[in-house]
Amino acid sequence: MTRGLRVSLALMVWSTLSADQSPIPTADPLIGTWKQNVARSTYNPADGAPPAGSYAVREYAAGDDGSIVAITMNVDRNGLPSLRAISAANYDGKEYPQHTVATLATSLSAHIGPRLDRTISYTRVDPYDVLIVQKQGDRVVSKSTRTILPDGKTMTDRSDYINASGRHVTDVLVFEKQ
Numbered sequence: 001m002t003r004g005l006r007v008s009l010a011l012m013v014w015s016t017l018s019a020d021q022s023p024i025p026t027a028d029p030l031i032g033t034w035k036q037n038v039a040r041s042t043y044n045p046a047d048g049a050p051p052a053g054s055y056a057v058r059e060y061a062a063g064d065d066g067s068i069v070a071i072t073m074n075v076d077r078n079g080l081p082s083l084r085a086i087s088a089a090n091y092d093g094k095e096y097p098q099h100t101v102a103t104l105a106t107s108l109s110a111h112i113g114p115r116l117d118r119t120i121s122y123t124r125v126d127p128y129d130v131l132i133v134q135k136q137g138d139r140v141v142s143k144s145t146r147t148i149l150p151d152g153k154t155m156t157d158r159s160d161y162i163n164a165s166g167r168h169v170t171d172v173l174v175f176e177k178q
Contacts, residue, residue: 029128029152030068034058034175041173048169053077056084058175063088068122087120091130095119098134153177 036056043049050056059071068091072084086104089096098120099107123131128150134142144159155175163169 028062028068029148029177030060030155031062032060033178034060034155035178037174037176042171044170045167048163048171050074051077056173056175057081066090085120089120089122091122091124093121093123095121095135 034057038050038055041049054074054076057073057075059073061069063069067088069086069088071086073081074084075081083101083104085098085100087096087098096119097103098118100118103118117137119135121133121135123133125131128148130146132142132144132146133140134144142159142161144157146155146157148155153176155177157171157173157175159169159171159173161169
């Protein structure tokens, strides 16, 4: 084998191996469907855990304008899903509307768009971590950090908020890509 052929072959093998081990994803690893692994998730206080047999599902899709469309759902023990929230946002730290079933129904049935008091903002820290802030009016109601492991198969969402009883809550939800 000639020296030039050996060098070319070595470069090709090296570039293939280094591309497979690259820590920076070439496509957004968030895009897709994620199902909660309740056994690996933690709730503090524990009484905030979902009923046995239920879990959360999140669907993320790329918008045509570069935004990310996020749909979050809960699935009860009978397998029936319920919408929790939907938003379309760029990951630029700006506030975007976040709809619940109630605000979405009002928005769809109104001739004049309703005033949206609930917003969400996403700030990408690096290819794997995103800071998320949810507001109701001018008040921050939840802060969370979403992390996707470099393998792109596991996502955690650590949320800090005050619940309806006035108690501080810290949940760490673990999701697996489907």
